Amino acid sequence: MPLENVSDAxxxxxxxxxxxxxxxxFPLYRKSAIKETKLLNSMKEIKTVISRTYLPEETKGTxxxxxxxxxxxxxxxxxxxxxxxxxxxxxxxxxEYDLEKITRPNGDPAFLIKNVPGxxxxxxxxxxxxxxxxxxxxxCIAPGMNFSDINSDGFADAESSTLAMNLLLAVLPKKxxxxxx
Numbered sequence: 001m002p003l004e005n006v007s008d009a010x011x012x013x014x015x016x017x018x019x020x021x022x023x024x025x026f027p028l029y030r031k032s033a034i035k036e037t038k039l040l041n042s043m044k045e046i047k048t049v050i051s052r053t054y055l056p057e058e059t060k061g062t063x064x065x066x067x068x069x070x071x072x073x074x075x076x077x078x079x080x081x082x083x084x085x086x087x088x089x090x091x092x093x094x095x096e097y098d099l100e101k102i103t104r105p106n107g108d109p110a111f112l113i114k115n116v117p118g119x120x121x122x123x124x125x126x127x128x129x130x131x132x133x134x135x136x137x138x139x140c141i142a143p144g145m146n147f148s149d150i151n152s153d154g155f156a157d158a159e160s161s162t163l164a165m166n167l168l169l170a171v172l173p174k175k176x177x178x179x180x181x
Contacts, residue, residue, distance in 0.1 A: 047177040048099060048168075050077050050141070052091075057081055057131035059091045060156060061180075063143060065171055073171055078130045078142040078158040085118060088138045092116045092180070099124075099178040101169070109169055113141070113178055124178075126165045131155040143168055 045068075050061040061077035083090035098114040104125070111124040119139065127142035129135050132153035136142075143165050144158030151157065158164070 045177075046171070046173060047179060048172065049179045049181065051181050052077075052079075052094070054082050057155060059130070060147060061141075065168070073167060075164045075167065076144045076147055076158060077124075078127070078137070078144060078147070078156070080130050080135075080137055080139060087119060090139060091141075092119060092122055092139065094180045097178045097180070099172070099176045101172065101174050109165070111168065111172070111178075124165075124168070126161045128157045128159070128161050129155075130157075132157075 047066050049064045049066055051064070052059050052061040058081055059079040061079065063075040063077040064071050065073035079091035080089060081091065085091075085093050092113065093116075095117075097116060100112045100114060102110055102112045102123075104110050104123070108125065113122040113124065116122045123140045124143060125140055127136045127140065128144070128150055130137050130142065132155035133151055134153075142158040142161055145160035145164050147156040148159045149155065149157060150159060
């Protein structure tokens, strides 16, 4: 059964054997992710928090999935630089947003970030590059497992974005909150 079709009555994702195998392949995340991902099914209010570092060429962040003050998952995030919230060239402003799991027109899963002032169609989706030779973001947020210079252009990229996205899909409910600080 596809992961996206597995949820409990509250809408929380249930961790499948397939997801556990992926997590086991990454021992650095095994202790924190496997055990704590199972706990997410019993959580009352999940929120995603991104703490940012602004650079001239890109915005790097640490992405946490939280319940209250308890951290259950830690990833990285990558965005365009801060250019005063201009469409297609800037990260979105700090603030609190509604987050909704969606399927994009191309069939890929994503999270729609709602209520962004002056912007629409802002997503968290699989992507790797925000600066340098290749840029595959236009104001959206790329999750990753860590930062590395994947294409050797001198800029940090979101490594293993697909795995990071699969973790988010596994642990976040259909609707939740996103806080960017």
